[in-house]
Amino acid sequence: xKSRDVIIIGGGSTGLSIAYYLSKFxxxxxxxxxxxxxxxxxxxxxxxxxxxxxxxxxxxxxMKHAEGEWRELAEEIGFEFRQTGYLYxxxxxxxxxxxxxxxxxxxxxxxxTEILTPTEARELCEPLDVSKLTGASYNPEDGKAHxxxxxxxxxxxFQEGNVELRENVKVVEVELRKEGRLKKVExxxxxxxxxxxxxxxxxxxxxxxxxxxxxxxxxxxxxxAIITEPFKxxxxxxxxxxxxxxxxxxxxxxxGGIIGGVGTPEDERPTYDTTETLDFEExxxxxxxxIIPSLxxxxxxxxxxxxxxxxxxxxxxxxxxxxxxxxxxxxYSGHGYMMAPSVGEGIAELITSGETELPLDYYDPERIxxxxxxxxxxxxx
Amino acid sequence: MRxxxxxxxxxxxxxxxTFTYQGKEVTAxxxxxxxxxxxxxxxxxxxxxxxxxxxxxxxxSIGKCSSCLMTVDGVPNVRTCITLAQEGMVVEKQEGFPxxxxxxxxxxxxxxxxxxxxxxxxxxxxAGLKASLTAADAGGDVTLVDENPFLGGQLIKxxxxxxxxxxxxxxxxGIAIGDDLVGAVKAHENIEEMTGTSAVGVYKEAVxxxxxxxxFVKLNxxxxxxxxxxxxxxIPFPNNDLPGxxxxxxxxxxxxxxxxxxxxxxxxxxxxxxGLIVTYQLLQAGVDVQxxxxxxxxxxxxxxxxxxxRRFGVPILTCHTVLExxxxxxxxxxxxxxxxENSELLQESTQYLDVGIVGLSVGLSPSYKLLAHAGCELxxxxxxxxxxxxxxxxMRTTRDDVYVAGDASGIEEATSAMLxxxxxxxxxxxxxxxxxxxxxxxxxxxxxxxKDLRAGPYYRELRKSIQGVEIG
Numbered sequence: 092x093k094s095r096d097v098i099i100i101g102g103g104s105t106g107l108s109i110a111y112y113l114s115k116f117x118x119x120x121x122x123x124x125x126x127x128x129x130x131x132x133x134x135x136x137x138x139x140x141x142x143x144x145x146x147x148x149x150x151x152x153x154m155k156h157a158e159g160e161w162r163e164l165a166e167e168i169g170f171e172f173r174q175t176g177y178l179y180x181x182x183x184x185x186x187x188x189x190x191x192x193x194x195x196x197x198x199x200x201x202x203x204t205e206i207l208t209p210t211e212a213r214e215l216c217e218p219l220d221v222s223k224l225t226g227a228s229y230n231p232e233d234g235k236a237h238x239x240x241x242x243x244x245x246x247x248x249f250q251e252g253n254v255e256l257r258e259n260v261k262v263v264e265v266e267l268r269k270e271g272r273l274k275k276v277e278x279x280x281x282x283x284x285x286x287x288x289x290x291x292x293x294x295x296x297x298x299x300x301x302x303x304x305x306x307x308x309x310x311x312x313x314x315x316a317i318i319t320e321p322f323k324x325x326x327x328x329x330x331x332x333x334x335x336x337x338x339x340x341x342x343x344x345x346x347g348g349i350i351g352g353v354g355t356p357e358d359e360r361p362t363y364d365t366t367e368t369l370d371f372e373e374x375x376x377x378x379x380x381x382i383i384p385s386l387x388x389x390x391x392x393x394x395x396x397x398x399x400x401x402x403x404x405x406x407x408x409x410x411x412x413x414x415x416x417x418x419x420x421x422x423y424s425g426h427g428y429m430m431a432p433s434v435g436e437g438i439a440e441l442i443t444s445g446e447t448e449l450p451l452d453y454y455d456p457e458r459i460x461x462x463x464x465x466x467x468x469x470x471x472x
Numbered sequence: 473m474r475x476x477x478x479x480x481x482x483x484x485x486x487x488x489x490t491f492t493y494q495g496k497e498v499t500a501x502x503x504x505x506x507x508x509x510x511x512x513x514x515x516x517x518x519x520x521x522x523x524x525x526x527x528x529x530x531x532x533s534i535g536k537c538s539s540c541l542m543t544v545d546g547v548p549n550v551r552t553c554i555t556l557a558q559e560g561m562v563v564e565k566q567e568g569f570p571x572x573x574x575x576x577x578x579x580x581x582x583x584x585x586x587x588x589x590x591x592x593x594x595x596x597x598x599a600g601l602k603a604s605l606t607a608a609d610a611g612g613d614v615t616l617v618d619e620n621p622f623l624g625g626q627l628i629k630x631x632x633x634x635x636x637x638x639x640x641x642x643x644x645x646g647i648a649i650g651d652d653l654v655g656a657v658k659a660h661e662n663i664e665e666m667t668g669t670s671a672v673g674v675y676k677e678a679v680x681x682x683x684x685x686x687x688f689v690k691l692n693x694x695x696x697x698x699x700x701x702x703x704x705x706x707i708p709f710p711n712n713d714l715p716g717x718x719x720x721x722x723x724x725x726x727x728x729x730x731x732x733x734x735x736x737x738x739x740x741x742x743x744x745x746x747g748l749i750v751t752y753q754l755l756q757a758g759v760d761v762q763x764x765x766x767x768x769x770x771x772x773x774x775x776x777x778x779x780x781x782r783r784f785g786v787p788i789l790t791c792h793t794v795l796e797x798x799x800x801x802x803x804x805x806x807x808x809x810x811x812x813e814n815s816e817l818l819q820e821s822t823q824y825l826d827v828g829i830v831g832l833s834v835g836l837s838p839s840y841k842l843l844a845h846a847g848c849e850l851x852x853x854x855x856x857x858x859x860x861x862x863x864x865x866x867m868r869t870t871r872d873d874v875y876v877a878g879d880a881s882g883i884e885e886a887t888s889a890m891l892x893x894x895x896x897x898x899x900x901x902x903x904x905x906x907x908x909x910x911x912x913x914x915x916x917x918x919x920x921x922x923k924d925l926r927a928g929p930y931y932r933e934l935r936k937s938i939q940g941v942e943i944g
Contacts, residue, residue: 322548
């Protein structure tokens with residue numbers, strides 16, 4: 092039986108990022124256990140976007156910090172973080188005014204969001220139909236990164252250090268000591284002794300929780316996305332968001348495909364079913380062509396589904412939880428990928444020193460047990 | 473270049489239309505695809521590839537390979553091999569990934585509709601035509617969908633007479649069988665034909681059909697019969713992507729449907745039946761075939777087909793392979809060479825052939841993707857050409873409302889495709905309760921004929937492979 096300082100369950104952006112920062116802080120004796128392959132869960136199915144345009148102080152701080160880290164990670168690990176901005180389209184005066192207030196909050200925390208006129212919005216993305224817009228919010232520091240470049244970048248990075256990354260290894264049991272501390276993590280292929288366990292299993296976090304007798308407040312909601320055939324790259328640079336059109340988000344990948352989706356319907360129930368639906372294809376087509384009419388010429392090339400692993404208040408659950416040495420990093424409700432560097436750094440700091448300057452307190456999982464629900468962060472993109 | 477004085481086919485004069493290509497006016501025959509019309513005028517390069525800006529020309533000619541994408545009337549990525557040329561069309565070459573138009577009219581709210589049908593048949597080749605006719609004869613409402621602008625699949629491109637016993641259409645040319653079946657489908661009041669229509673997915677809610685880039689139809693069938701045929705396989709050698717390298721079926725479409733000669737001289741790669749037949753068809757169209765190159769030590773196709781082309785003096789070079797295609801913008805020649813039993817090249821054997829056409833007939837892969845999307849269980853089966861669905865003798869897949877027939881169930885030929893289509897159509901009618909009573913009889917008859925067709929030592933491997941994917 093191997094003994095490891097830290098076992099991380101889940102090889103998505105969260106788990107890999109936590110392992111990266113732990114090794115930065117000198118904890119090399121780390122194993123990441125991924126039941127499938129790296130990025131095979133929500134990470135590899137996400138819309139690729141990274142933004143600091145949120146409406147609450149904690150999330151803005153987390154994402155402002157994350158964007159700085161994304162830049163450095165891109166350099167060090169070798170992927171592209173393309174800071175092409177997020178462009179929120181506004182369709183009424185009321186919406187515009189609401190976002191003016193949000194902009195003030197974002198500016199006060201160092202996020203350089205600006206309010207654009209419809210004409211200025213069109214200069215950023217020529218094919219946009221701006222005829223019905225009252226304005227747009229734009230943060231040039233927001234951007235996108237290809238999830239598979241990111242996870243394979245981490246994978247290569249770990250080949251040189253002591254972080255052990257194992258794919259196709261499923262955790263089957265977590266054993267606790269009598270006094271309630273962690274003892275062993277048993278996998279389908281070998282057992283580890285550890286005192287620190289990180290649950291970064293995304294949509295499967297509740298199953299890991301169950302192994303410790305915990306009923307985690309995380310539920311998987313199917314979220315679908317599409318990508319079209321490629322067009323000349325550089326045509327749709329920003330991530331374009333339109334709340335009016337079913338919370339649609341869309342952007343262009345570096346190869347040229349238009350990637351994105353629309354919000355989860357209100358009557359959707361938690362499910363592990365990732366079958367794609369014709370209903371989504373129709374909704375996404377209507378929304379996208381309303382935002383950019385010429386997208387009616389774009390054929391959908393692929394269509395897939397992943398999970399928004401959702402917490403009761405739509406905010407992540409981050410920190411040590413119930414079992415000493417058990418850290419939860421899950422329940423992002425749709426923006427875990429973009430937040431990964433801040434979560435990685437913050438959780439690694441909690442594990443190594445017990446404290447962090449990042450506002451992880453705000454996401455303390457015990458808030459749910461205490462009934463202190465936060466305002467839901469806007470879930471899209 | 474038009475085909476002149478064909479021994480079997482005639483191409484009657486049709487109305488001439490005019491469209492523009494790169495700002496210049498070009499002519500086309502009514503009913504001809506854009507790619508065929510351009511080919512006739514010597515335009516082989518239709519676009520430059522997305523990433524590396526390599527020249528791209530016609531390859532499969534049936535809308536499956538995306539090698540012929542052009543911008544038509546401002547719409548990017550139009551498959552010009554299955555889009556008919558029309559008066560006044562504006563056709564432009566794409567240099568790399570195309571521009572997304574900056575302006576467009578909004579999508580019409582009426583652009584989708586929801587419908588139902590007893591039987592949906594996807595693919596209008598031999599299997600799909602027979603499936604449609606059988607289900608419709610039994611009294612079912614049938615919708616027959618095909619991406620191409622006309623029905624018939626590969627059947628309407630076969631100028632040779634079929635073999636076998638006379639009740640299997642032996643002695644009749646494929647093209648005549650095809651015309652008969654297409655005529656019967658068009659005349660049948662229970663069959664609605666939707667050509668120019670792509671089936672984009674088999675969803676829980678319905679099958680998604682995209683018609684002429686204009687209308688999205690959500691069709692709810694009682695039974696679905698997938699008869700999507702196959703795609704040409706490709707082999708690796710330098711410049712295998714240059715215009716002038718065609719799939720064998722691509723050449724057939726160009727010559728035998730549109731009456732356009734693909735060029736003056738050719739080398740055919742692969743001496744299976746398709747390679748031998750397309751060689752003979754090239755000779756019929758007046759193209760000089762310099763050699764048939766076959767990597768195996770023996771000819772794979774029937775002796776009769778090989779003898780026919782030998783009579784024309786075309787050498788069939790076994791143990792030979794393509795080393796490279798030579799050319800910048802199109803095929804200018806090909807280097808071939810002989811290999812020994814260890815697949816090592818015999819250096820002194822290499823030779824250069826000055827040809828403009830390299831026709832690949834190196835096998836076909838079943839077009840299984842809709843079956844995969846439908847959740848049908850698949851098996852990788854090399855003898856049958858690739859992924860094929862598990863099914864029973866009545867062509868039912870592991871989803872009881874989804875059938876398969878023809879090459880999509882495993883690569884064989886047109887006769888077996890027609891028999892399988894009949895079985896699938898008849899069983900679908902019985903299951904839907906619309907059968908007129910003769911369907912069981914038809915199924916028994918077809919099962920017997922399939923057994924006869926697959927008899928003999930030549931088909932031992934095929935029989936074994938089919939047994940391997942059959943259940944119940």
